[in-house]
Amino acid sequence: MSMRTLTVRIKRYVPERDRAPRWEEFKVEADPHDRVLDVIQKVKWDQDETIGLRRSCAHGVCGSDAMRINGVNRLACKVLIKSLPSDVLTLEPILGLPVIKDLIVDMKPFFDHYKSVLPYLINDDPPPTTERLQSPEERARFDDTTRCILCACCTAACPPFWGDDKYVGPAAIVNAHRFIFDSRDRGAAERLDILNDTEGVWRCRTVFNCTNACPREIKVTQAIQEVKQALLTGEVDTHSIVNIHQET
Amino acid sequence: MNYHRFDCIIVGSGGAGLMAALEASKLAGTAVVSKLYPTRSHTGAAQGGIAAALANLEDDTWENHAYDTIKGGDFLVDQTAAEVLCREAVECIYDLEHMGLPFDRTPDGRISQRRFGGHTKPNPVYDPAAPAGTEAAKPRIPVKRACHSADRTGHMILQTLYQQCIKQGVTFFDEFHMLDLIMVEGECRGIVAIEIATSELHVFHAKSVLLATGGFGRMFKVSSNAFALTGDGPAIAYRHGIPLEDMEFYQFHPTGIYRLGILLSEACRGDGGVMFNGEGERFMEKYAPNLKDLASRDVCSRSIYQEVRAGRGVGGKDYVYLDIRAETINKYKTSPTGEPVDSAWVSKRLPDIIDFARTYLGVDPIHEPMPIQPTAHYAMGGLPTDVHGRVLRDESGAFIAGLYSAGESACVSVHGANRLGTNSLVDLVVFGRRTGREMARFALDRPFQSLPPKPEAYVKAEIEAVLARPRVEPWVKIRDEMQRTMMDECGVFRTADTLTKARDVLVDLQNRYRSTGVQDKGTVFNTGLLEVLELGCLLDLAQATVASALARKESRGAHSREDFPTRDDSQFFRHTFIFKDGEYPGRIGYKDVDVILRQVDGRMEPKYPLEIRKY
Ligand SMILES: Cc1cc2nc3c(=O)[nH]c(=O)nc-3n(C[C@H](O)[C@H](O)[C@H](O)COP(=O)(O)OP(=O)(O)OC[C@H]3O[C@@H](n4cnc5c(N)ncnc54)[C@H](O)[C@@H]3O)c2cc1C
Ligand code: FES
Numbered sequence: 001m002s003m004r005t006l007t008v009r010i011k012r013y014v015p016e017r018d019r020a021p022r023w024e025e026f027k028v029e030a031d032p033h034d035r036v037l038d039v040i041q042k043v044k045w046d047q048d049e050t051i052g053l054r055r056s057c058a059h060g061v062c063g064s065d066a067m068r069i070n071g072v073n074r075l076a077c078k079v080l081i082k083s084l085p086s087d088v089l090t091l092e093p094i095l096g097l098p099v100i101k102d103l104i105v106d107m108k109p110f111f112d113h114y115k116s117v118l119p120y121l122i123n124d125d126p127p128p129t130t131e132r133l134q135s136p137e138e139r140a141r142f143d144d145t146t147r148c149i150l151c152a153c154c155t156a157a158c159p160p161f162w163g164d165d166k167y168v169g170p171a172a173i174v175n176a177h178r179f180i181f182d183s184r185d186r187g188a189a190e191r192l193d194i195l196n197d198t199e200g201v202w203r204c205r206t207v208f209n210c211t212n213a214c215p216r217e218i219k220v221t222q223a224i225q226e227v228k229q230a231l232l233t234g235e236v237d238t239h240s241i242v243n244i245h246q247e248t
Numbered sequence: 249m250n251y252h253r254f255d256c257i258i259v260g261s262g263g264a265g266l267m268a269a270l271e272a273s274k275l276a277g278t279a280v281v282s283k284l285y286p287t288r289s290h291t292g293a294a295q296g297g298i299a300a301a302l303a304n305l306e307d308d309t310w311e312n313h314a315y316d317t318i319k320g321g322d323f324l325v326d327q328t329a330a331e332v333l334c335r336e337a338v339e340c341i342y343d344l345e346h347m348g349l350p351f352d353r354t355p356d357g358r359i360s361q362r363r364f365g366g367h368t369k370p371n372p373v374y375d376p377a378a379p380a381g382t383e384a385a386k387p388r389i390p391v392k393r394a395c396h397s398a399d400r401t402g403h404m405i406l407q408t409l410y411q412q413c414i415k416q417g418v419t420f421f422d423e424f425h426m427l428d429l430i431m432v433e434g435e436c437r438g439i440v441a442i443e444i445a446t447s448e449l450h451v452f453h454a455k456s457v458l459l460a461t462g463g464f465g466r467m468f469k470v471s472s473n474a475f476a477l478t479g480d481g482p483a484i485a486y487r488h489g490i491p492l493e494d495m496e497f498y499q500f501h502p503t504g505i506y507r508l509g510i511l512l513s514e515a516c517r518g519d520g521g522v523m524f525n526g527e528g529e530r531f532m533e534k535y536a537p538n539l540k541d542l543a544s545r546d547v548c549s550r551s552i553y554q555e556v557r558a559g560r561g562v563g564g565k566d567y568v569y570l571d572i573r574a575e576t577i578n579k580y581k582t583s584p585t586g587e588p589v590d591s592a593w594v595s596k597r598l599p600d601i602i603d604f605a606r607t608y609l610g611v612d613p614i615h616e617p618m619p620i621q622p623t624a625h626y627a628m629g630g631l632p633t634d635v636h637g638r639v640l641r642d643e644s645g646a647f648i649a650g651l652y653s654a655g656e657s658a659c660v661s662v663h664g665a666n667r668l669g670t671n672s673l674v675d676l677v678v679f680g681r682r683t684g685r686e687m688a689r690f691a692l693d694r695p696f697q698s699l700p701p702k703p704e705a706y707v708k709a710e711i712e713a714v715l716a717r718p719r720v721e722p723w724v725k726i727r728d729e730m731q732r733t734m735m736d737e738c739g740v741f742r743t744a745d746t747l748t749k750a751r752d753v754l755v756d757l758q759n760r761y762r763s764t765g766v767q768d769k770g771t772v773f774n775t776g777l778l779e780v781l782e783l784g785c786l787l788d789l790a791q792a793t794v795a796s797a798l799a800r801k802e803s804r805g806a807h808s809r810e811d812f813p814t815r816d817d818s819q820f821f822r823h824t825f826i827f828k829d830g831e832y833p834g835r836i837g838y839k840d841v842d843v844i845l846r847q848v849d850g851r852m853e854p855k856y857p858l859e860i861r862k863y
Contacts, residue, residue, distance in 0.1 A: 016770050016772060033507075033608075056284055057292070058475060059293070064284070101772045121348025130302075130358075131359050135357050136355065139353045150285075182350070
């Protein structure tokens with residue numbers, strides 16, 4: 001495949017310079033196998049060093065470079081140029097979190113929501129001298145939600161979150177789910193109580209944007225539905241994978 | 249000036265930093281300073297597993313693990329440290345499980361374990377008289393020792409440790425980038441860091457400072473390491489006259505994604521994957537007749553280079569294939585269970601690997617082999633420490649009060665000349681925990697020592713100088729030349745010629761580095777400025793690597809000198825210590841390898857006698 005000339009449109013905002021966000025365009029030669037992240041860095045290194053973005057691992061595991069790529073939330077390091085439908089690449093910061101500079105948003109509100117759901121194992125029983133036992137089925141029960149990398153693609157794609165930044169958002173619920181359905185955990189009641197709050201799971205309107213945005217392909221909406229179900233029935237089944245119908 | 253005071257300051261929030269933070273904060277005031285949000289640290293990229301002789305699936309002992317670690321490191325491993333690592337690994341894994349780490353499970357609910365390169369146990373049916381090639385002819389056989397959580401073990405470790413830090417209320421300074429150590433009268437009394445969002449400088453006054461800043465693979469062109477892995481901790485310490493140990497030992501992992509360097513875990517081969525050259529030959533049979541594809545990493549990487557040099561790369565190019573298709577595993581009878589496997593099993597064991605190959609190679613490994621080449625992966629060298637994480641002042645073994653290191657930035661040395669897969673993650677938890685304890689103990693025993701006036705002055709001047717300099721040339725050109733030079737001249741194979749060339753290129757790059765500046769003069773997230781400062785760290789470490797490699801005139805583990813192709817225990821059974829002298833690498837000293845002796849028939853004999861390393 002040959003090189004492509006891309007027009008990269010970046011929504012710029014440098015607080016020391018710009019009073020309001022503005023669009024800026026760059027032309028760049030890109031290899032179809034390049035990642036969008038490579039293209040942004042090429043522009044940054046060769047044309048305008050002031051472009052602000054976060055990145056680290058460059059292969060979709062650290063969660064640094066969530067951004068809106070052609071209107072949808074993606075990790076810039078997981079989108080290849082060859083997958084772009086046209087030669088125009090539009091980049092914006094993710095929505096719903098305050099912009100600090102260019103593609104960088106303030107992640108503090110996001111992490112505060114995450115911390116609010118008690119995202120850690122709660123079990124005060126004295127542990128055995130070796131491992132606690134857990135069957136492969138019990139382990140599989142919450143496998144999907146252990147994969148979250150806290151990139152915020154889901155939360156920042158969620159219309160109820162855009163409208164109400166006090167809503168804990170899908171990522172926090174995913175991380176609550178990871179513990180609620182872990183057979184070793186004893187904190188489900190406490191977490192469910194938190195998520196039963198007006199800013200908890202009931203804000204979710206099952207728009208499914210979150211599931212579509214997740215770069216780890218976590219079934220986010222299903223996880224939220226399972227938490228809602230647990231609240232409605234008062235039961236948490238940590239043994240078998242239930243398949244809640246995803247339609248609303 | 250922003251001033252903070254904590255008993256213990258931990259720089260870095262990967263596995264090593266977080267483990268130390270959990271321990272230290274139980275006893276003493278502790279804060280973690282990290283240039284990345286903790287969950288972005290590269291520990292989260294670790295895939296295949298964490299070693300501990302739990303013996304959940306077959307017989308195993310920590311002594312087997314210690315032997316493998318010492319042999320894997322080509323005997324440059326400090327043996328007491330290796331025994332500490334392998335013994336404490338077991339309780340550390342149970343600790344992680346109790347913290348909630350979701351390990352994969354065996355049918356009876358225990359922690360599941362898989363095979364990994366170089367992890368073995370004595371063959372119960374070994375018979376020295378057995379004909380070559382038969383099962384009985386193998387003195388040692390692979391063992392399932394790597395505890396895992398699919399192929400995202402590091403992600404689970406990092407998440408679990410961070411979760412525990414939240415539970416325990418550990419203080420974090422996220423997106424604070426350390427730029428200097430505060431050294432007074434040979435002691436460490438704190439650090440200077442820049443707040444990335446504002447460019448404000450912060451002075452952290454401390455009694456104990458831990459450098460847990462991870463590796464520096466970004467020195468090389470093709471690397472599995474994150475952009476952030478620029479060796480800031482070791483480089484900054486080195487500038488203060490603190491030595492670096494065994495820098496010539498840098499590990500190239502055999503199976504990186506062609507061109508990109510993204511890692512395809514050794515678990516691929518542990519679970520039965522096989523490497524092929526362009527002629528479809530399983531070439532590891534030639535180089536490591538017993539363990540074949542499960543030989544240790546340096547051996548496999550050299551084998552790939554040799555195949556490519558002989559024109560047997562795929563299509564004559566510089567890559568070979570890694571094949572994890574179920575049909576291949578079954579054909580070569582490499583399944584870890586001994587039973588045939590199917591595609592569903594492979595998908596369940598290696599989901600992320602399959603996703604990486606599909607995303608970045610456009611290859612579906614369930615149906616096709618993956619193009620791979622060796623990728624710069626792991627620094628065996630780093631800041632010399634003892635088994636409590638205390639940084640050594642020199643080869644005599646004296647300590648620097650208040651300064652600690654753990655994780656990839658440290659050299660304990662449990663990895664010697666070549667690290668075994670799954671031994672880094674266990675190093676992080678075992679020595680992270682020990683170091684955290686020691687830091688707190690030291691801090692509780694001692695008052696705060698005074699700081700010099702304006703401890704941030706040096707950093708301030710350095711930043712102002714970079715900002716004031718014109719951009720004579722783009723600094724990325726300097727970085728690219730460094731990475732290419734290190735890959736080509738100081739990579740898997742080296743000679744005096746290639747190393748001398750690298751040394752000269754690096755001198756030129758240092759000069760150019762000191763005369764060029766950055767375009768961005770702003771104060772909000774000036775990542776260009778920080779990247780330049782990171783490049784400065786990499787250049788210093790590259791020079792230390794090349795100088796140490798030039799001085800070691802033998803081949804051992806990952807350091808392969810074609811002009812000195814054999815191991816020379818008479819001269820080089822010892823660790824390299826390199827010191828900085830002004831702007832350049834200076835004095836090189838050596839420290840003996842720590843050897844455990846035991847009494848045999850009234851005589852003292854080495855517990856791990858030197859042997860030729862064969863797989
Ligand atoms: C792709 C990949 C797969 C791997 N798989 C395995 C495996 O299966 N098993 C195994 O045992 N090992 C594996 N390894 C090796 C292992 O993951 C690493 O060696 C280990 O995670 C390093 O951990 P660390 O805590 O030392 O550093 P890291 O996790 O790299 O963390 C470094 C920390 O330092 C901080 N930092 C750096 N510089 C500064 C500064 N100037 N100021 C402030 N903070 C700073 C960063 O923000 C970060 O938090 C793998 C490595 C890679 C790259
Ligand atoms: S840079 Fe780590 S997820 Fe993209």
